[in-house]
Amino acid sequence: MRTLEWEDNRLKLIDQTKLPDELNYVYCDNYQDVIVAIRDMIVRGAPAIGVAAAFGMALADIEDVDLDKAAEEIKAARPTAVNLFWAVDRVLDSENPLEEALKMYEEDRATNRAIGKYGAEVIDEGDTILTHCNAGALACVDYGTALGVIRAAHEQGKGINVICDETRPRGQGASLSVWEMQQENIPVKLIPDVASGFLMSQGKIDKVVIGADRIAKGGVVNKVGSFMVALAAKYHDIPFYVAAPYSTFDNEISIFDTVIEERDGDEVRYYGGARICPEGTEVINPAFDITPKELITGIITEKGIIDPI
Numbered sequence: 001m002r003t004l005e006w007e008d009n010r011l012k013l014i015d016q017t018k019l020p021d022e023l024n025y026v027y028c029d030n031y032q033d034v035i036v037a038i039r040d041m042i043v044r045g046a047p048a049i050g051v052a053a054a055f056g057m058a059l060a061d062i063e064d065v066d067l068d069k070a071a072e073e074i075k076a077a078r079p080t081a082v083n084l085f086w087a088v089d090r091v092l093d094s095e096n097p098l099e100e101a102l103k104m105y106e107e108d109r110a111t112n113r114a115i116g117k118y119g120a121e122v123i124d125e126g127d128t129i130l131t132h133c134n135a136g137a138l139a140c141v142d143y144g145t146a147l148g149v150i151r152a153a154h155e156q157g158k159g160i161n162v163i164c165d166e167t168r169p170r171g172q173g174a175s176l177s178v179w180e181m182q183q184e185n186i187p188v189k190l191i192p193d194v195a196s197g198f199l200m201s202q203g204k205i206d207k208v209v210i211g212a213d214r215i216a217k218g219g220v221v222n223k224v225g226s227f228m229v230a231l232a233a234k235y236h237d238i239p240f241y242v243a244a245p246y247s248t249f250d251n252e253i254s255i256f257d258t259v260i261e262e263r264d265g266d267e268v269r270y271y272g273g274a275r276i277c278p279e280g281t282e283v284i285n286p287a288f289d290i291t292p293k294e295l296i297t298g299i300i301t302e303k304g305i306i307d308p309i
């Protein structure tokens, strides 16, 4: 399964807003289509956003649009995942935008397998691994970062079990991570976000592996809820790993200076299409949070496991 593909001079994307019930594809014929797909989360997850943005730049080049202008517009699609900015700048600096995008596509695939290989080394036989949001094949070109570690451990016959946080408000854990695990018959259970601390206290979680949207000085930005999982893991002395490629590192800034995307309040006001609070309720809906480095056991990269920066 490939989350995105370059096909007949256009970008083909799995429509992640329709999963798990329908496996549909969306085609981007121009760079504006790519911006809409990133903004509306048809494609989401840091590495996938990055590679999609690279193809957006390639489309802009084919359309003969000024690449500096296209770069600014694509970068404005979502603010937090640094891969978006990294990918756009890399294509901007290249000789041939399409060749560069295709290179990044292949690199992402190789990177995830390397992350999986290194990550599987810290997974023991029979471990139950908690993950949050979707850092899987659907968040990359394929295979995944956190779910890449899980896939690699499963492929090695380690007999692991997976627990997915549902990941309110958009439910990427429930709709995407559970779906991915089921596609490959990896044993998986879904829990409400609020249950992970209790399950840890019961000895039912051995390790946590999550992805990242940005790794900077002092910690990691990932899907909102990651910080609370990290706090609970620290309390219970459970290893907490972040799996991410070097393209997710932003070495220049403090993690506390990262722009955290604030999303539409209706994502919280409504559940399954029904309003769950009084009409007009004010909402705070940050899409990501910050896990300080003291709570992180290690960062699993394509070059090995390192300490947070």
Ligand code: MRU
Pocket (backbone or CB within 6 Å): 044, 045, 046, 047, 081, 132, 133, 134, 135, 136, 139, 140, 144, 145, 146, 172, 210, 211, 212, 213, 222, 223, 224, 287
């Ligand atoms: O808002 P999303 O769905 O784009 O958020 C995705 C996440 O937070 C992932 O965990 C992160 O991008 C890592 S993906 C390999």
